[in-house]
Amino acid sequence: MAEKLRKYKHDLDHSYALGAALTYELLRKAPQTARRVYLHTAAERTEGLLRLLALCEKAGVPVETGDKAFHILSPKGNCFVIGEFAKEEKRLLPGSHIVLVNPSDAGNLGTILRTAVGFGFLDLAVVRPAVDFYDPRVIRASMGAAFHVRAEYFDSIEDYLSRFPENRRYAFMLQSSVPLGTVRFEAPFSLLFGNEATGLPDRFASFCETVVIPHSRDIDSLNLPIAASIAMYAARALAP
């Protein structure tokens, strides 16, 4: 190994796709970022694995066989292939965006990415403080969708707004009196969602149209990936 293998941390310049299916997505969708593939000595030589190894060869990605990487990166032991890939700085393209303000949970972010890609939203703005997009738990929960999107971090919502002033802004918040079913989404638009526990601050109503997904009083709120997914479905089904 050229450099010492380390458990993922935010300040590394690379991250890891844990598992064969995820590594396969990495090699298909972002082969230019793949640095190497670790192969466990106990990995079964399935057809899927042979296809994966063929992709490595095609992309010139070195394959290292051995178990040490797995002890360090996946101590639970149900993982036999790991893809190491370089983080890339990406910039949002103009168009419709998903904007997550202070998301804190890795699994939630990954699930939102998966749905976003499913509904054709490929640009994701994340306002800090927020969970790390490249956390391997995000990559895994996204089921590989993370390799499809352009995710860009902003220090404040104002930074985001000043870059994309032309977008219509729809802020999903419980404080709104406008039910989702009545909204006509006009592209390009931004769908904004707040933190899991606290939602969007009231002040967002001063620069966004607000929207609520009506639900019964028997629950406090929908969970964040559920609310975001319903919103993305509705916006995509209605928008051109």
Add this chain to the structure above:
Amino acid sequence: MAEKLRKYKHDLDHSYALGAALTYELLRKAPQTARRVYLHTAAERTEGLLRLLALCEKAGVPVETGDKAFHILSPKGNCFVIGEFAKEEKRLLPGSHIVLVNPSDAGNLGTILRTAVGFGFLDLAVVRPAVDFYDPRVIRASMGAAFHVRAEYFDSIEDYLSRFPENRRYAFMLQSSVPLGTVRFEAPFSLLFGNEATGLPDRFASFCETVVIPHSRDIDSLNLPIAASIAMYAARALAP
């Protein structure tokens, strides 16, 4: 303690609400099932806790202070209140239902319960083999919604259908060519969803109308709670 405290298992006649917020929901929504409340010696006497203890007194639920229960039931140690409650056999009422066929993940089932209650679906059929509704991880992921619903297990889909032959049946499956946006839901109806990994078997098309939530080919599928939530939102928004 009258009986020996045991870690949750499927064959116990009771289960546990882990945490103060969840125990509060238990005492509010299903006090008749609450058997006792365990209070950690380090629990802070917040206003919320005092309200919870007042509910215990009102419902005649004994409170035991001590730490042993927490070592056994919540070894991770971030939980200071546990509510023990009796499992109740429940039967579905006639009306619209959510039908989960072979769900396998506790967190997913809990998340679906939360959304179902949010959209007014209070009757849930579960076809075995399936995750245990009373698993404390289900109760926790439901954020207390589990205490609102009638959940009933069936050994086969035929058992369910023979009890509710009058319901319109909408089976959500990738093999369908009918997009969700074109469906007119007619109540009473049943929304059917398959296992996380395998979905619904093809044969369901012979006794259900099939529906698909259109998504791009860049993902294999939406995850189960996301698909179920979008379907419940759409059905509820369209049905009377």
